Amino acid sequence: MAEIQTNQATNKKNRRRSKKQSTKVDLTPMVDLGFLLITFFVFTTSLSRPTAMKLTLPNNDSKDSMEAAAGKTISLLLTGNDQIYYYNGDSIANIHSTNYSAAGIRTVIANKKAFVQKKYGNAGETIVLIKPTINAAYRNIVDALDEMQINMVTRYVLAEASENESAFIAAAR
DSSP, X not given: OOEEEEEOOBOTTSOBOOOEEEEEOOOHHHHHHHHHXXXXXXXXXXXXXXXXXXXXXXXXXXXXXXXXXXXXXXXXXXXXXXOEEEEETTOTTSOEEEOSSTTTHHHHHXXXXXXXXXXXXXXXXXXXXXXXXXXXXXXXXXHHHHHHHHXXXXXXXXXXXXXXXXXXXXXHO
């Protein structure tokens, strides 16, 4: 606790001088309070747990699970420099490029879903083939999978880009 010590000093003529008080502050209770607060916040803070994206895998029993109409599919070729090349169906000759923005790949997927809804009657039948190339970063793959969640695409495949597709992209650059 805080203590006040008083010294009464006298001068040579026995006259009293003014009192000079010395103060000494004990900071032990303040340190104790600090450690109690630190302990409280450490015990009450919850650490964030890592979350994983749920991937739906096809059933191995079904033999024809890989067959789909070419009009229902869109292939996304993920390349470096945050570029995505895409083509509809199996016609690589009609390839286009876009980026990861909302006006880019999100619009492309939404347009494909609208096309499948109009032609086949169910937008849920849209199939997206995600094909990262050798230059694609891990972040690009995660961004593409995020777009599947945002656009509510339930049928998508993560596959390797074929040599023909890689050669076509190299020529397009």
